[in-house]
Amino acid sequence: MASDLPYKPKPGEIPTNPGVYRFRDAAGRVLYVGKAKSLRQRLSNYFAPLHTLHERTRRMVTTASSVEWTVVDSDVDSLQLEYMWIKEFDPPFNVRYKDDKSYPFMAITLADEAPRVIVTRNPKIRGAKYFGPYPKVWTVHDTIDQMIKVFPIRTCSDAAYKRAMQSGRPCFPGQIGRCGGPCSMKVTIEEHRAMVDDFIAFMSGGDSRFTKKLTAQMQQAAADMDYEAAARYRDKLASMDAVLSKSALVLPADEDADVFGIAEDELAAAVQHFIIRGGRVRGVRSTTIEKELDISGAELVDQLIQRVYGEANPDAIPKRVLVPALPDDARELELWLRERRGKSVQLKVAQRGQMADIMKTATLNASQALMLHKSRRSADYVSRSRALTDLQEALGLETAPLRIECYDISHLSGTNVVASMVVFEDGLPRKDQYRSFNIAETTDDTDSMYQVLSRRLARLNDDAETVDEAGNRKRFAYPPQLLIVDGGQPQVAAAARALKDAGRTDIALCGIAKRLEEIWLPDDDYPVILPRTSEALYLVQRLRDEAHRFAITHQRKRRKRDITTVLAEIPGLGETRIKTLLRHFGSVTALKNATVEEITQVSGIGASLAETISEHLKPR
The missing domain is CATH 3.30.420 (Nucleotidyltransferase; domain 5)
Structure with a gap:
């Protein structure tokens, strides 16, 4: 219950003002930062009965040992303070950004005397104008190559520019036609600045005035029979088209x-x-x-x-x-x-x-x-190998567990109890070997786990020496090196009892508890804590989540089949009418509570059939 959290504030202690709150662990580390328009209303959600909280929220509040808050004047202030604290403390329970590599940008260094265009991953160059980010570096270089054919602005380094301006000799890129800055000795600083402005204007919106101007110049040059100039204008137009084709027009031209x-x-x-x-x-x-x-x-x-x-x-x-x-x-x-x-x-x-x-x-x-x-991540051979090796070391196994089976129990308020078994070999799922189990009678999750593993191990023992016509052992009978159960000490104890009763001492066992993502071994008082970034933990989590997904899928199919079976027993109801009724009412419960008149409103259901349905579904 909520009283299990000793640091829960007393009633009335939490203000109703907007503000930002922090959960800390026993060592003082900030675990989570959040903001709220009403601190009292938001924090009360965290101190609800533990069984009503989402598993990961429950893990956070039980890991924490204190909560503190700061009142601010407005909601905007709370937003700014939340951002500052997240940046400062990097709380582990706030969202974690992965694979957020630095992307290449095209930048024009407007703070320079003669701005130049560069490729950079630094988004904080003083006074720079940025375009991008681009997915690949080569796309930025390709765009720059096309653009300087039309707007030949400076591309050389600052050292080359300074040397050229002091000596009066063009920079090397300028000598080979790759730099059009003042250091090329072809334009003045003012003329170059105007060209930079045109470069930015075109990149900012693909300004059509440039294409219109070049088209008119090309046509005039052709009319004057100055075909070399016309060819130059044609090439510049082709470069503009090449740049524009890389960024298709998806919204109106004035839309940012x-x-x-x-x-x-x-x-x-x-x-x-x-x-x-x-x-x-x-x-x-x-x-x-x-x-x-x-x-x-x-x-x-x-x-x-x-x-x-x-x-x-x-x-x-x-x-x-x-x-x-x-x-x-x-x-x-x-x-x-x-x-x-x-x-x-x-x-x-x-x-x-x-x-x-x-x-x-x-x-x-x-x-x-x-x-x-x-x-x-799952297909990476190096990551999979590291995961299996780390798991071997963490659990103290003699060899890496090449075949792992994971089990999960699922039910609806204690009814429709089912279990799932998923199989990973060499760190990859073997979906052809997944199995599901129906559990007719059980007292709790631990009893269900014992039943399922007893059935699995009995099959393993019975078929241990059975082979198919090709001489291969039956797939379901292939023994795992490691069994993983979804749960903590109670579930692990039940699984250990099943292994002992089956006489299997060659199969390792562990459980993963969702509260802290901790690994429990049989008869151990303390769990094994794997690093949050370890490949071994990722593999175990993936096994657990796959087992949970497979159990839920099986349960839903079974429930749907049971619902259909109940309705199929009613005379006059076929598959099409059953689907129509369920689509209309949403569930069998809603159909049970419907009146005869409401049932007759469904297409294809007459008064007589509606009375039959209502009579059949009445509680007895």
Whole structure:
């Protein structure tokens, strides 16, 4: 219960003001930082009865030993303070950003006497104008190569520029036609600055005036039979087209927006950030996030917006930010972004038209990125080998567990009890060897675990010497090196009892407890704590989550089959009418509570059949 948390504040101690709160562990480390419009209302959610909390929230509050808060004047102030504290303390239970590599940008160093265009990963060059980020370095170089054919601005280093200006001799890039700055001795500083302005104007919006001007010049040169000049204008137009073709026009030409597509599951999320300037996609950024607490999509958007724009240059913040869901403090986020940008910013959900199409594309890319992130990590041979080796060392096994079986129990309020068995070999799932179990009678989860493992081990012993026609041992009878059960000491004790009764001393056993992601061994008073970043823990978590998913899937199929069976016993109901009834009422319970008149409103159900259905479903 909530009283199990000794640090729970007394009634009335928590203020109702807006503010920011921090959970700390016994060592004083900040575990989680959050903000609230009403501190009392928000914190009361954490001190609800423990069994009602999500497993990862429960793990956080039971790991913590204290909670503290700071009252602020406004919701915007709480947002700013939350961001500062997250940056300062890096709390382990706030969302963790993974694979967030530094992306290459194109930058024009406007603070220099003669600005130059460079490729950089440093987003904080003083006075620089940035374009991007770009997914690959070569795409930035390719764009610059095309652009300097049309706007030949400076590309040489500061040292080369200084040397050329002092000696009066062109810099080396200028001698080979790769630099058009004043150091090339072809233009003045003022003329070069005007060319830089044109470069930026074109990159900012693909200004059509440049293409119109070049087209007119090419046509005039051709009319004057100056074919060499016409060819030069033609090549410049081709370079412009090459740059524009790399960033397709997706919105009106005056539209500046950032679009965030998010795909998530219980443990991770992938974000695709489309940067649209002048109606064209000018940059794409991909981020993978690991979630420690169970947070909603809107809360994830809240923290994502703070992180992306918290240290961004003011000119990098667009006038419109499109997200899949609005957080509760959307208005405060807009005010915060407005303060940083110096102009109004809209935070909105794209619901229709071109905006919705772009959001759909970003979300699709995020889904693929999440799937790719998980498959790459599990398919990486080095990571799998390290995981098995680390697991061997952590559990004190003689050899690495090449075959692992994981078991999970699932039920609905004590009914429809089922169990799942998933198999990993060499760190990869063997779905053809997954098994599910129905448990007719049981007293609790530990009894269910004992029953399932006893049945599994009995089959293993009975078929130990059985081989198929090809001389291979039956797959289900193949003995694992390690059994993992979903649970802590009680579940591990039940599994150990099943192993002992079956006479199996050659199979290792452990359990993973969701509260702290701790590994329990039989007869040990203290758990094995694997590092949060270890590949071994990732493998065990994946086994546990896969077993849980498989158990839930089996239970839902069984429940659906049971519901269909109940309705199929009613005379006059076939498969089509059963589907129609369930679609209309949503559940058998709702159908049981419906009147005859309500049932007759369903297409294809007459008064006589409605009375039969109602009579059949009445409680007896």
